[in-house]
Amino acid sequence: MPLERCNMALSQTLDLIQLTDETLRGFSRRVFTSDELYHEVLGKLLGGNGRRGPSGIFLATEYADCACYRGRVYHLRHGQLIEGSDQITVDPGSSYAISLTSSEKAHEAVAVNWGKISGSVEEFQGFFHPEVVRAMEGPILNFVTCRISGDAPAIIVAFNYPGNATEYDADVLRSAAVLIGSLVAVSDRMRETESAFGYTIEALARACEAAEEDTGRHIVRVNRYAGALAANMGFNSAFVEDMSISAQMHDVGKIKIPNAILLKQGPLSPREAQLMRQHPAYGAEILGNSPRLKVAREIAWSHHENWDGTGYPKRLKGQRIPVAGRIVKVADVYDALRSRRSYKKPMTHEQALEVFRVGDNRINPHAHFDPEVLATFFKIEHMFEMIYDSSVPKIGMKRRKNGGNGGDTAGKDKLPG
Structure with a gap:
């Protein structure tokens, strides 16, 4: 040779x-x-x-x-x-x-x-x-x-x-x-493991949402909104995939919040509001330090931070907020505005867009949202509408269209979502 x-x-x-x-x-x-x-x-x-x-x-x-x-x-x-x-x-x-x-x-x-x-x-x-x-x-x-x-x-x-x-x-x-x-x-074995992983975190996310209305559909929608935002912001496929499965873990910390607070009809007391604001920290604690849950953990503790530094729990500002949290904040707020909660009526898509444009008594879009994420939201807002409408039962859609002005964004001391 x-x-x-x-x-x-x-x-x-x-x-x-x-x-x-x-x-x-x-x-x-x-x-x-x-x-x-x-x-x-x-x-x-x-x-x-x-x-x-x-x-x-x-x-x-x-x-x-x-x-x-x-x-x-x-x-x-x-x-x-x-x-x-x-x-x-x-x-x-x-x-x-x-x-x-x-x-x-x-x-x-x-x-x-x-x-x-x-x-x-x-x-x-x-x-x-x-x-x-x-x-x-x-x-x-x-x-x-x-x-x-x-x-x-x-x-x-x-x-x-x-x-x-x-x-x-x-x-x-x-x-x-x-x-x-x-x-x-x-x-093949990795795919089986990944499938089991996805099922497990979805089950955990559903458990956290079980006490509230619209069980299950909310977390599916937030996943899809977040994935669409990440994809249209130009992130690579690995990050988009992470966002599309990890976003549902944003409120995992609520599993430690009493149902009496989650479902309370009236305004929260100062003590109750303070406890509610602990759910991002609880979420990070529950998710732990696994590298596979890094994005989910970032989302859990940062999706209530505001771009101008007025959010919680760490009052982070601007680029110091993980981009995953900035994306999910927009996704979560949109779905909260559109959804019926124990303390508010649902909004139409057009009413939600108006809040994202000019704000309301709780939301200042230009101070609270990452400008790039907000701009991307307006480019693909029709996708948000389709995602929401495709997951809501027709009876709910009819009630929403025939409803009044959509109600107050929060109605009590709870942030949307």
């Missing part, structure tokens, strides 16, 4: 190792789909910049219902991975490359060159599915094939290495197959 070819194979292997490291670190922020992982690895294998690699790859998933494989041929064009074929269905018995993966050595990668098993290149083409041959845009001269094990078994066949396909190429493909199978399995 020439040293140059060995170095090329080593370079591909190092690329796969780097991809493994990046993917595992990325799982803390993102759960990959199988297709995404497949594409990442295929791009590394097909390579470029003069490194050794096949000219095409057939990747197919095993389907138990038809005892067949379905997949596509991929190529690399100008650094971009492209699909070189429509979906191809292959009977394992009709393809030599796939039948090799069913042998007793299926866990190994096998390299085959046309001259070793066939009298001519033309004859060699008969060992493959015709659509695969057509997708290769030229005669197949060699291949390496390997099985991908795991919950979703698959095969990967790499065609037309420069010169001959070698044992080094087989080792690289085998490494790629192990990488795909392992990372897909890890990603």
Whole structure:
């Protein structure tokens, strides 16, 4: 084996190792789909910049219902991975490359060159599915094939290495197959864990809202408002996703506030109001120091802070308030204005917009809200209306439209939300 070819194979292997490291670190922020992982690895294998690699790859998933494989041929064009074929269905018995993966050595990668098993290149083409041959845009001269094990078994066949396909190429493909199978399995488990995490914090959020009206719908709406604001402010997808699940934890501290205070019809006494203002601190205490709950914790303790420093519990001002809290403040106030509470009537969307424009006896929008968040709110206010209306029962919508002036924003010593 020439040293140059060995170095090329080593370079591909190092690329796969780097991809493994990046993917595992990325799982803390993102759960990959199988297709995404497949594409990442295929791009590394097909390579470029003069490194050794096949000219095409057939990747197919095993389907138990038809005892067949379905997949596509991929190529690399100008650094971009492209699909070189429509979906191809292959009977394992009709393809030599796939039948090799069913042998007793299926866990190994096998390299085959046309001259070793066939009298001519033309004859060699008969060992493959015709659509695969057509997708290769030229005669197949060699291949390496390997099985991908795991919950979703698959095969990967790499065609037309420069010169001959070698044992080094087989080792690289085998490494790629192990990488795909392992990372897909890890990603699936992470997705299950993430789903359980989401269900758990949603259950906690619902428990905190249980004593008040509109149980459950309020926290869903605040999540959606906050996600929409974050996305339209240009934040990356990881932060938007965090906001879309963490915003519902904004009032988690209310679980420590007596129902008699939460549901009181009249104004709160000074002592009751002081206790109510402790719920942001209680929320931060409940959520603790888990890195996964960092955004939720920031939201819990800062969503009642005001841009001008007049809020609570820490009287933070401007940029010192976490941006997650500034976003949720707008989302929470809008939903509070629109919602019926024990101490106030609901407002229409137009009435709520007026409060955000000029304020009322409790809200000074230009002093209380981050100007950038407020500007974004007005750009997408129609989305807020659609989110609210899509979650409110029609009977409630009718009552709201036929109601009076919407009532006082607070009606007692409670901030909206």
